[in-house]
Structure formats: structure tokens, C-alpha cells
Amino acid sequence: SQQGEEDPQALSIQEGENATMNCSYKTSINNLQWYRQNSGRGLVHLILIRSNEREKHSGRLRVTLDTSKKSSSLLITASRAADTASYFCATDKGAQKLVFGQGTRLTINP
Amino acid sequence: EAGVVQSPRYKIIEKKQPVAFWCNPISGHNTLYWYLQNLGQGPELLIRYENEEAVDDSQLPKDRFSAERLKGVDSTLKIQPAELGDSAVYLCASSFGGVGETQYFGPGTRLLVL
Numbered sequence: 064s065q066q067g068e069e070d071p072q073a074l075s076i077q078e079g080e081n082a083t084m085n086c087s088y089k090t091s092i093n094n095l096q097w098y099r100q101n102s103g104r105g106l107v108h109l110i111l112i113r114s115n116e117r118e119k120h121s122g123r124l125r126v127t128l129d130t131s132k133k134s135s136s137l138l139i140t141a142s143r144a145a146d147t148a149s150y151f152c153a154t155d156k157g158a159q160k161l162v163f164g165q166g167t168r169l170t171i172n173p
Numbered sequence: 174e175a176g177v178v179q180s181p182r183y184k185i186i187e188k189k190q191p192v193a194f195w196c197n198p199i200s201g202h203n204t205l206y207w208y209l210q211n212l213g214q215g216p217e218l219l220i221r222y223e224n225e226e227a228v229d230d231s232q233l234p235k236d237r238f239s240a241e242r243l244k245g246v247d248s249t250l251k252i253q254p255a256e257l258g259d260s261a262v263y264l265c266a267s268s269f270g271g272v273g274e275t276q277y278f279g280p281g282t283r284l285l286v287l
Contacts, residue, residue: 094273105177105264105278106216151215155273160229161206163215 068164069152075170082139084167086152087132093155095128097137100149100166109137109150142171175199177279179265185285191253194282198246198267205242206276207250208264216264221272222248255286 070085086095094113098106110126112119112135119126125138139146149166178197186192198205203224208216219238221229224245233240237256242248252259262283266276 096275098278103283105280106266106276108275108277111273111275153215160218160221160272161276163217165213165215 069150069167071167072165073168073170075172076142077172078142078144080142082142082146082169082171084137084150084169086135086137086164088135088152088154089133091130095126095135096153096155096161097124097126097135098151098153098163100151102148106151139169144171144173147171177265177267177277179263179279179282181282182280183283183285185287186255187287188257189254191251192255192284193252194250194263194265194284196248196250196265196279198248198265199277202267202269202277203245204268204271204274205248206266206268207240207248208266210262210264210281212261219250219263223271252284255284257286260284260286 068087076082094111096111097109099109100106110119110121112126112128114130123140128135147170149168151163151166153161153163155161180195205222207219209219210216218232220227220233220240222242225242238252240250262281264278264281266278268274268276
């Protein structure tokens with residue numbers, strides 16, 4: 064069973080535009096993480112945001128967390144072709160295991 | 174710093190044959206995870222080790238899957254016998270701390286069962 068659900072499932076934008084992906088989850092969490100996966104590769108960690116944090120930045124990435132709505136968003140600004148990948152949110156359901164969503168497939172068109 | 178190493182990268186076998194995957198985690202990482210990833214889906218945990226102890230294997234199909242982590246470092250995941258539905262990517266990850274900390278993933282082993 065997957066706790067997190069990303070929205071949209073697929074997103075296609077022009078290079079230079081901003082991309083926003085959303086993640087909703089069902090039960091309380093300690094942390095929420097975002098990972099990127101390029102085609103045929105393993106996952107790469109992007110950002111970890113703890114339940115007592117509301118916003119976090121890393122370079123062109125901005126993550127927000129709203130625990131009252133059980134949702135998070137990942138914003139990628141000034142997108143580049145290299146950002147083309149699948150993006151997954153993962154929650155540490157009761158600190159027992161990391162549960163991944165189905166991912167958002169992002170395509171950046173040149 | 175070397176990342177998580179997995180081998181082989183690709184494996185094609187016929188159904189009912191055995192297969193084994195190997196993982197070498199990042200040095201010093203005491204927690205090791207094996208995940209299964211089906212096409213178009215997120216990874217799903219199969220088993221988690223804290224050092225050499227399997228602390229969560231609730232999602233591991235124990236009738237055909239087995240895993241071990243000798244000396245709390247390298248790990249092997251085995252399937253015997255393989256079924257058509259086992260075709261997927263098998264990912265290994267490691268972390269320095271527990272479940273909620275950053276996990277570092279290997280490139281995965283893509284298994285095709287014919």
C-alpha cells in the first residue's frame with residue numbers, strides 16, 4: 064500500500080518554466096522526503112522536511128509542508144532539460160518504514 | 174565517497190530458475206533496505222536491516238524470497254524459484270540513521286523473467 068499520492072501523474076512544461084508537484088498522504092508523519100529518479104537509474108534524495116517545518120529551499124527547489132492538510136508541494140523554478148525525471152514523495156509512516164507515492168513524471172521540453 | 178553498489182545491473186532468467194542480487198552499501202551505513210519497483214510505480218519496501226538484523230521483513234514473500242546481510246555490511250537478496258510476476262527493478266538503499274533519514278539508493282537490478 065502506498066501512503067503518498069503525487070499529483071499530477073505526468074507534467075510537461077517548457078524549459079525555463081516552473082514546475083509544481085503535489086503530494087498528499089493519509090496518516091501522521093515525522094518527516095517527508097522528495098526523491099528524483101532519472102530513467103533507468105536509482106533514486107536521488109532531494110529534500111527532507113520534518114513535520115515541524117513548513118518550508119525548505121535547496122537551490123532551485125522549494126518544498127512546503129502543510130500537516131493540517133496532510134500535503135506537500137515541490138516547486139522547481141527555472142526548469143532545465145536535465146530536470147526531466149520522475150519525482151517521488153516518501154513519508155516515514157510512523158517511523159516504521161518509508162512509503163513512496165507513485166510519482167510524477169516530469170518532462171521539460173526544449 | 175563511493176555510492177551504493179549493486180550487481181548485476183540486468184538479469185534475464187527463465188521462470189522457475191533461481192536468481193540472486195548483491196548490494197554493497199555506503200561505508201558506515203548501518204541500515205540497509207531492499208525495495209521492489211514495478212514499472213510506473215514507486216519503490217516498495219521488501220526488507221530492512223539494522224546492522225545484521227532483519228527488523229522489518231513483513232513485505233518479503235518468504236515462500237520464495239530470502240535475504241541475508243552477513244557481518245552487517247553486504248547483502249544478498251535471492252528469489253527461488255522466480256515467477257513471471259517477479260519481473261521488476263530491485264533497488265538497494267542504505268542510510269546512516271533510521272527510517273526517517275536520507276536514504277541513498279543504488280542503480281538497481283532490472284530483472285526479466287521469461
